Amino acid sequence: MAEFKLARLRFTWQGTWATATVYARDDIVHYEGKTYVCLVPHTASDFYTDLAQLPISYWSLQAEGSQWAGAWTASTYYSLGNIIKFAGATYYCSTNHTSTTNFAADLAKWSVISTGDNWKNAWTTSTNYGLGDIVRYGGNVYRCATSHVSSATTALGLEADIANWAIYDKVLSLLALGVQTLNIN
DSSP states (O other): OOOOOGGGGSOEEEEEOOTTOEEOTTEEEEETTEEEEESSOEEOSOHHHHHTOSSSOSEEEEEOOOEEEEEOOTTOEEOTTEEEEETTEEEEESSOEEOOSOHHHHGGGEEEEEEOOEEEEEOOSSOEEOTTEEEEETTEEEEEOSOEEOOSSTTTTGGGGGGGEEEOOHHHHHHHTTOOOOOOO
16 A cells, blocks of 8 residues: 655645744745745755755745835845835835935835825934925925935035925915915905
């Protein structure tokens, strides 16, 4: 009579991928919103190193997905497929990386999914501003058009970065300053 190994006829769910874990062939893991099956038995080191092994990858993608990572923060590791919010926009991580302290410096590693508005109140110095941030400055309301870090001193003001801003709306500017009645002749 033939002998069958039932474990070889199905996949084995192992949960979320973890470093230093021993994985067997046909183990299934979840990593950063995606599902992978183990092709080669191994002890996990770094996920992307294991994925890029030659001549054969240790993992094969089974189901594509993304994972919400919350608001962008500095010095954080972001994986391919992470989704974050920064300022008035939502972004998809297109290159795994550890973030710097300046979102604009990492911008090439993100793809915009959607944009909106993010009221920040008064403009401030040395601040990470992103697409869709709205600030009040000098009697106007401005919307950030390009991610950047604002000038370091109030003497330089928003004018030093004016190319990164667009006037949002004259009526909204007046409302933000507390003007509630307009006399138009």
